[in-house]
Amino acid sequence: MHILHSVLWVVVTGLTSLISPALASPGDDLMAFHDCLYQCEQISCHRNPYHIVQREFRDELTRPDSNYEWKYYNGHWHFMEMPLPWYLRALLWDCESNCDYQCQRVITAERRKRDQEILQFHGKWPFWRIGGIQEVASVIFSLGNLYVNYIGFKKVWSAMKMANSTTLKWQYANVIAMSAITVMAWTCSTIFHIRDFEITEHLDYYFAGLTVLAGFHTLGARLFNLHKPDNWHWRLFFTTLCVAAYSAHIYRLVTDWSYTYNMQANITIGVIQNCFLFGVCYNLYSKYYYEEVGPNEKTVNLSHLHYINFRRIILPSFFSRSAKLYSLYPLLLCTIVSLGMSLEIFDFPPIFFDLVDAHSLWHLVTIFPAWLGWFDWMIWDINENICTELIEEEKKKNE
Template sequence: MYYCSNIILIILLNLRCIYSSAGDQLEQYRSCLYYCVDQECDTDGRSYLHNYDEINIFPFMQWPCFDECRYNCMWDTVEKLESANVSIPQFHGKWPFVRVLGIQEPASTIFSFLNFLFHLKWIKIFRKRVFSGAPLYWMWHVFACVNLNAWFWSIIFHARDTQFTEFMDYCGAFSIILINCYVLVSRICWILGKLYCSLISLFFILFYTNHVLYLYSARRIDYNYNMTLNFSIAIFTVISWLIWCYWNRKSKPYVDKCAIYAVLTSAVALLEIIDRAPIFYTIDSHSIWHLSTAFLVGIFYRFAIKDCNHLKRHELKAKSLNFKKPL
């Protein structure tokens, strides 16, 4: 049994080598992990040798035995380091987080859910305040749907980190950045006509699909490439929005909301640079970033409401000027 458990453990550790950090290299952590897998886990590394409910009181989260051992040994190591007044390192690429009701990162999960609720709330407000026949009415629904899908997977990923949920979270995060760029380009080019808007939509769909297929086809996510692409598109979008807002500041005074949104979202994104242990092992800079973005959602939707109504008024005015009375 000991021999089989060690083989499984070695395989699992090799599969997770990319997430190796200072904490999981500590001898006391590794010794604890070997012992736990040997005593608690079956040879598959997932099943428990003993009563599941005695080990994990939240079986619906489907924490396999190996991950449960990693979690318990991590906190055993953290307690020993704290007692020795040694700084706490990361484990497997992440800071230690206390689970709440089986949820891996409770603060990020709650704040992701808050973003989901705010997008749902504001698209409902948008539908009440904007005529369904207004130009680009459909575009803002696409914007809302993409964000709702992305924040849904963010909730799932932060609640339970697996290879699949991580992939879906990365795809969702990229879709948020790309949909902001799509809204920008569509807003600028809408006057060119439906054909151009359709071509723009097709381009963005193909671009997103290509990126997702690339991430999926690779044996692991290419983090550097993904981060570089996300950052480049985000910077381009923010700068372009600010230029467009400055250009239209007199004819469309409400664009100040769009400019404020662009600046503030860029500012709060700097929280991602901060890499420190979470407060009370629950709240970190990443979760605070999610909290911040939730309260910025309304600013952009207010801009969307005013812009769609402005375009509708412009459309009606153009029709009235071109209207000819019958002889």
């Protein structure tokens, strides 16, 4: 489910980013890596055959009174010829950044031959670049998340157009805004994994934080029934508060970027947001529970069957039994996302031709909850629960 995912996403990436600048990546400190960078940049970028000069003037350059700093040269290191291919230049690779990538791969290959530990460089694993894309698997799985959330966005949009109540449309607008923001967040994630620049990293964080706050707003409005006409002043206050909080958050990051602050802010909002979600599920479960065991001995509510896609729901034989059980479905989706987070905690070097790591598999896991009925559940909740409450309140007013 993309709401919980966005929280855990920010937490994990925040922790990673917090630790990385403090400890640096061990690969960055390797002498062989620095020698490789110097060799590649001098020969490929500056066309300076320093190794030939060193060989021809060895005696003069190594005299005790010489100030020349002797540079290591490895004839087995081979680098891409200049100019770079068009597809690399199109993705803003230059000679220096290309040398950095090539040396990561060269040093990693040598360490593998010696059965040494694979190290990270600049906070990332030395992935195999394909077509200029730095993290191919993460890009593919981010696009998968983008696709399923876009399909969900269209589904909610179609449901909103069919709603015949202004109040229902307001709640649908909340969900649509949250879904649109999530689509934008996955777009930024895709771009960031294609090419890691400061601006792509920051946009990735900005929209991840906005996704957290959008979920906080949507679930808070649902839990406290801000969709009701009588609560319009609280609705306005809550929305204004969220907009102001995010504006202050962005201002804080723009003026003084801090991984620590970003992590703390998003964790705080994320924890509260997920408490809202559990509160919504608990209230719905209680409602349907008392309907089934109440004095009127009502039949089991099966209204949710009109919204379930049996080919895209987990345990259909269980959750199709009653609306009471279906009200808990988001908690299962939360569990899936939480288990997926363990992939980030137990990080490991890339596998499958150096394309797939724990972070990319985390993105793979988060595709499924959005695909397996999260949007169907929200549409059911609005049409069958919010709508029912509004009808009942209207009847009470007319009595």
